[in-house]
Amino acid sequence: MTAIAPGTLPxxxxxxxxxxxxxxxxxxxxxSLALVLIAIAWLNPRAISYFGFNLMLNLAIxxxxxxxxxxxxIAGNELDLSIGxxxxxxxxxxxxxxxxxxxLGILVLLGSIGVYALLGALIHLRxxxxxxxxxxxxxxxxxxxxxxxxxxxxxxxxWLLSIMSFKPPYIPFPILAALIIAAxxxxxxxxxxxxxxxxxxxxxxAALRRAGWSLLKTKIVLFALTGLFGVLSGMALxxxxxxxxxxxxxxxxxxxxxGVILGGGEFVGGRxxxxxxxxxxxxxxxxxxxxxxxxxxxPDWQVAANGAILIIVLAARVLISRRER
Amino acid sequence: xxxVRTLLEKPWLWSxxxxxxxxxxxxxxxxGYGAGGMVTAALSLAVFTVIVGVGQMFVxxxxxxxxxxxxxxxxxxxxxxxxxxxGGSDSMIVVGLLAALACGAAIGAINYLxxxxxxxxxxxxxxSASFIIQSVDISYGRGLQIKPPPGFADFTNxxxxxxxxxxxxxxxxxxxxxxxxxxxxxxxxVLAIGQNIRAAxxxxxxxxxxxxLTYTLCGALGGIDxxxxxxxxxxxxxxxxxxxxxASIAVVVIGGTSVAGGKANVPGVWGAGLFLVLLLTMxxxxxxxxxxxxxxxxxxxxxxITAAGGxxxxx
Numbered sequence: 015m016t017a018i019a020p021g022t023l024p025x026x027x028x029x030x031x032x033x034x035x036x037x038x039x040x041x042x043x044x045x046s047l048a049l050v051l052i053a054i055a056w057l058n059p060r061a062i063s064y065f066g067f068n069l070m071l072n073l074a075i076x077x078x079x080x081x082x083x084x085x086x087x088i089a090g091n092e093l094d095l096s097i098g099x100x101x102x103x104x105x106x107x108x109x110x111x112x113x114x115x116x117x118l119g120i121l122v123l124l125g126s127i128g129v130y131a132l133l134g135a136l137i138h139l140r141x142x143x144x145x146x147x148x149x150x151x152x153x154x155x156x157x158x159x160x161x162x163x164x165x166x167x168x169x170x171x172x173w174l175l176s177i178m179s180f181k182p183p184y185i186p187f188p189i190l191a192a193l194i195i196a197a198x199x200x201x202x203x204x205x206x207x208x209x210x211x212x213x214x215x216x217x218x219x220a221a222l223r224r225a226g227w228s229l230l231k232t233k234i235v236l237f238a239l240t241g242l243f244g245v246l247s248g249m250a251l252x253x254x255x256x257x258x259x260x261x262x263x264x265x266x267x268x269x270x271x272x273g274v275i276l277g278g279g280e281f282v283g284g285r286x287x288x289x290x291x292x293x294x295x296x297x298x299x300x301x302x303x304x305x306x307x308x309x310x311x312x313p314d315w316q317v318a319a320n321g322a323i324l325i326i327v328l329a330a331r332v333l334i335s336r337r338e339r
Numbered sequence: 340x341x342x343v344r345t346l347l348e349k350p351w352l353w354s355x356x357x358x359x360x361x362x363x364x365x366x367x368x369x370x371g372y373g374a375g376g377m378v379t380a381a382l383s384l385a386v387f388t389v390i391v392g393v394g395q396m397f398v399x400x401x402x403x404x405x406x407x408x409x410x411x412x413x414x415x416x417x418x419x420x421x422x423x424x425x426g427g428s429d430s431m432i433v434v435g436l437l438a439a440l441a442c443g444a445a446i447g448a449i450n451y452l453x454x455x456x457x458x459x460x461x462x463x464x465x466x467s468a469s470f471i472i473q474s475v476d477i478s479y480g481r482g483l484q485i486k487p488p489p490g491f492a493d494f495t496n497x498x499x500x501x502x503x504x505x506x507x508x509x510x511x512x513x514x515x516x517x518x519x520x521x522x523x524x525x526x527x528x529v530l531a532i533g534q535n536i537r538a539a540x541x542x543x544x545x546x547x548x549x550x551x552l553t554y555t556l557c558g559a560l561g562g563i564d565x566x567x568x569x570x571x572x573x574x575x576x577x578x579x580x581x582x583x584x585x586a587s588i589a590v591v592v593i594g595g596t597s598v599a600g601g602k603a604n605v606p607g608v609w610g611a612g613l614f615l616v617l618l619l620t621m622x623x624x625x626x627x628x629x630x631x632x633x634x635x636x637x638x639x640x641x642x643x644i645t646a647a648g649g650x651x652x653x654x
Binding site for chain 1: 406453456457458459460462466467468469471473474475477478584585588589598599628629630632633634635638640644645
């Protein structure tokens with residue numbers, strides 16, 4: 015797809031600086047998170063504690079899971095604009111059926127992952143723009159969420175509540191969970207051979223097809239994984255908030271895209287990074303509310319902080335990439 | 340016979356057929372009651388979708404990945420700016436409209452600046468911009484309860500023989516947009532960029548300038564739309580533009596414009612706009628609940644795009 019012009023191939027002499035630029039680029043998500051953490055520590059040293067992290071990263075687990083969900087579709091050069099309302103739908107099912115009729119709840123959640131897999135097949139077979147299909151689906155999920163739970167309420171199942179309020183020794187639970195999520199997805203997508211095929215379907219689909227791999231299957235698997243992590247995100251969210259609301263996940267669509275991009279992902283070419291995506295999600299979770307509160311900036315500007323961080327990190331990336339070539 | 344066949348091959352025809360079918364179904368349900376009023380209402384609501392739809396259409400035509408996600412935030416901010424500048428007085432209507440136009444155009448220009456300076460995909464650029472605009476709007480429009488000037492509110496609701504004047508003006512505007520697209524250097528350049536940006540550049544098209552103009556134009560249309568919405572619904576609101584993210588993209592795609600770029604269709608935007616509004620009217624008339632209405636709207640959009648099918652892959 016993207017033909018490499020002969021001029022951009024790394025020459026022997028500047029290889030060192032190009033490698034350094036690439037390393038710097040890979041470290042960018044971690045650097046931005048570190049910067050935000052340093053700013054918080056400087057503004058309010060007491061926040062950097064077991065209790066402080068538990069509080070500040072309260073909603074980081076569902077955001078990280080939603081970001082990972084988005085990362086899978088982006089790895090296949092698609093975009094899911096329905097992940098936010100999907101998380102809301104899963105939340106409504108979790109707070110009602112999963113508690114009252116666990117079997118039905120589990121079937122519905124598994125079925126919704128199946129719907130995601132079908133969407134992947136549909137998008138591939140009919141060659142549809144995923145933006146439009148998922149925008150349409152965002153209405154469907156929102157409508158279903160309202161049908162399941164017309165008024166805010168419901169209650170999370172007890173086992174879910176006890177998982178989400180788990181207090182491990184020394185390491186705050188959100189950080190532990192983020193480490194586990196990043197490690198599991200990193201191993202699956204970056205270290206297994208089928209993970210390479212999945213990323214390859216975004217990098218060079220034509221080459222994969224000629225090598226005999228089914229692009230239909232890769233697309234189905236990527237979308238099903240998005241559905242799976244969307245379900246996990248919705249359940250984690252309800253485990254924290256204890257009750258649900260049909261609009262509870264609406265902000266997650268844009269947050270998840272921003273998280274993937276912050277984490278070094280690109281829209282085309284299958285270039286994504288699970289570790290980066292989790293770091294990006296943590297950065298957004300920290301920068302949006304705790305940092306602003308400590309800086310005494312009114313909550314009106316929370317959304318703007320996300321936008322500003324996105325722009326700053328992308329600008330830094332441009333400066334680094336310029337050195338890369 | 341051939342003329343019928345060429346007409347049937349026009350993708351935009353189907354959006355009008357869809358609108359007609361939905362309208363007939365609703366009229367059949369009510370037993371003919373309110374058939375005319377429904378058309379009037381559909382026309383006046385479709386106007387707002389068509390205006391932003393045309394802007395989004397030019398942007399999407401620029402090629403894959405080009406889409407303006409900042410429209411809802413843009414509409415919200417422009418509606419607040421327009422109401423504040425007009426300040427409820429008839430003498431300031433034109434100034435307020437110009438302010439909303441300038442506000443929208445500035446947002447469009449900033450969008451392109453981000454795309455150009457950071458070399459990032461337009462989706463991310465307009466997304467980041469929309470985050471910031473949204474905050475500006477929340478902060479600027481907080482507690483804003485200025486009613487539109489009576490003259491402006493009357494103008495946006497003005498009807499002649501059951502046809503909203505705003506709809507007539509928008510028809511004239513869309514004819515202008517169609518001429519610009521098919522007959523002017525600007526429109527031909529947009530199409531050329533969408534078909535092959537490199538070939539367009541080699542052929543001497545000012546790619547950067549045309550893209551800048553297109554994003555600014557789309558932003559300006561969003562701004563004007565915000566002002567008109569505030570007039571029609573009698574007040575500005577942060578969430579006033581929310582539904583226009585999906586709507587603006589949906590009317591473009593349903594109307595037969597290629598999402599891959601390089602192929603645009605102005606009449607289809609009208610057909611699809613009417614189709615969407617009439618669809619909502621029909622579901623409301625049938626008395627379905629909000630949840631069912633959302634599910635059906637979503638399924639119909641997915642169904643239409645599936646039936647229309649994607650482009651055959653170019654590679």
